[in-house]
Amino acid sequence: MATDTSVADVPGTAPLAHEEVHLSDIHYVRVAVFLAVLTGIEVALSYINGLNGLALLVPLLVIMAIKFGTVALYFMHLKWDSKILTRLFYAGVLLAAGVYVIALSTFRLFAGN
Amino acid sequence: MTDVDAPRSAPAPGAATGHGQQEAYPEELHATNTGISNEKLAMWVFLGSECLLFGGLISTYVLYKNRHRVGPAPHQLYDIAFTSISSFVLLMSSLTMVLAVAAVTRGDQKRLRTWLLTTALLGSVFISGQVYEFTAFVREGMGFTTNAASSAFYTLTGFHGVHVTIGIIMLLSVFVLSLRGRLPTERAETVEIVGLYWHFVDVVWIVIFTIVYLAK
Numbered sequence: 001m002a003t004d005t006s007v008a009d010v011p012g013t014a015p016l017a018h019e020e021v022h023l024s025d026i027h028y029v030r031v032a033v034f035l036a037v038l039t040g041i042e043v044a045l046s047y048i049n050g051l052n053g054l055a056l057l058v059p060l061l062v063i064m065a066i067k068f069g070t071v072a073l074y075f076m077h078l079k080w081d082s083k084i085l086t087r088l089f090y091a092g093v094l095l096a097a098g099v100y101v102i103a104l105s106t107f108r109l110f111a112g113n
Numbered sequence: 114m115t116d117v118d119a120p121r122s123a124p125a126p127g128a129a130t131g132h133g134q135q136e137a138y139p140e141e142l143h144a145t146n147t148g149i150s151n152e153k154l155a156m157w158v159f160l161g162s163e164c165l166l167f168g169g170l171i172s173t174y175v176l177y178k179n180r181h182r183v184g185p186a187p188h189q190l191y192d193i194a195f196t197s198i199s200s201f202v203l204l205m206s207s208l209t210m211v212l213a214v215a216a217v218t219r220g221d222q223k224r225l226r227t228w229l230l231t232t233a234l235l236g237s238v239f240i241s242g243q244v245y246e247f248t249a250f251v252r253e254g255m256g257f258t259t260n261a262a263s264s265a266f267y268t269l270t271g272f273h274g275v276h277v278t279i280g281i282i283m284l285l286s287v288f289v290l291s292l293r294g295r296l297p298t299e300r301a302e303t304v305e306i307v308g309l310y311w312h313f314v315d316v317v318w319i320v321i322f323t324i325v326y327l328a329k
Binding site for chain 1: 147148149153154157158160161162163164165167168169171172175176193197200201204205207208210211212215218305308309312313315316319320322323324326327328329
C-alpha cells in the first residue's frame with residue numbers, strides 16, 4: 001500500500017496557493033492601474049452625449065467582462081489555482097447569466113418596442 | 114515522494130478515508146481528493162451560489178427600473194461622479210487585499226496587518242458613501258417603498274452593502290488573529306479565503322456599477 005504518498009504526488013491535484021509563485025507586489029499594482037483605467041473609460045463613455053442604447057451598452061458590457069475576468073484571474077488567483085475552482089465559479093456565473101437572461105426574455109425585456 | 118509519517122494502515126490520498134485520517138498529513142498537505150482544502154473549496158462553491166443570488170437581484174432591478182409612477186426613479190437621482198469614486202475605492206481595496214495575501218505568504222506579519230487594516234478602511238469608506246447616497250435619495254423623496262424601481266434598487270445595493278460589511282468584520286477578525294500571532298505562514302490560506310470573499314464583493318460591484326449606474 002502506498003503509505004508514504006504525498007498529496008502533491010496524486011495526479012490532478014493542484015499545488016497549494018501559498019506554495020505557488022504569484023505576481024510580485026508591483027505586478028498587482030499594475031493590474032490595479034489597468035482596472036482603474038478601464039473604470040475611467042467606462043465612466044467617460046457614460047458621459048458622452050448621444051451615446052445611448054446598444055452603442056453604449058455593448059462597450060460597457062465588454063469592459064465590465066474584462067474587469068470581472070481580470071479580478072478573478074489575478075486577484076482571486078484563478079490563473080494559478082486548480083481548474084476545478086475555475087469551473088466551479090464560472091459554472092455559477094454562467095448558470096446565473098443563463099437563467100436570468102431566459103427569465104428576462106419571458107418578460108419580453110429584449111423584444112424592444 | 115514525501116514521507117508524511119502516515120500510519121502504515123492509512124490509505125493513500127484519493128482513496129476513501131475514515132475518521133482520524135486528517136492527522137496523517139501535515140496541515141499544509143490537504144488530505145482531499147482534489148488537493149484543495151475543504152474550507153477553500155467550500156468558499157468557491159459558496160461564491161458560485163452567490164452569483165445566482167446577485168443575478169436574481171440585478172435581473173429584478175433591470176425588470177423594474179422603469180416602473181416608477183410615484184416619486185423619482187433611481188436613475189434620475191444618480192450622482193455618477195460620486196459613485197465612480199466609491200467604485201474606485203472598492204477596486205483599490207481589492208489591490209490592498211491581494212497585497213495582504215502576498216504579505217502573509219511571505220511571512221511578513223507587519224505588512225499583512227497594514228494591508229488588512231487598509232482594506233477594511235477602504236471598505237468602510239465605500240459603505241459610508243453608500244449610506245450618504247441612500248440618505249440623499251431619501252431626502253429627494255425616493256424611499257424603499259416609493260415605487261417598484263426604488264425597492265429593487267435598495268434591495269440590490271443594500272444586499273451588496275451587507276456583504277461588504279460582513280467582509281469588513283471578517284477582515285478585522287483576521288487582523289486580530291494576526292495580532293495574537295495565530296496567523297503563521299502555514300495558515301496563510303485563512304487570509305486567502307477571506308480575500309476570495311472580498312474580491313467577490315468587488316466583482317459583484319463591477320457588474321452592479323456598469324448595469325445599474327452606467328447603462329442608460
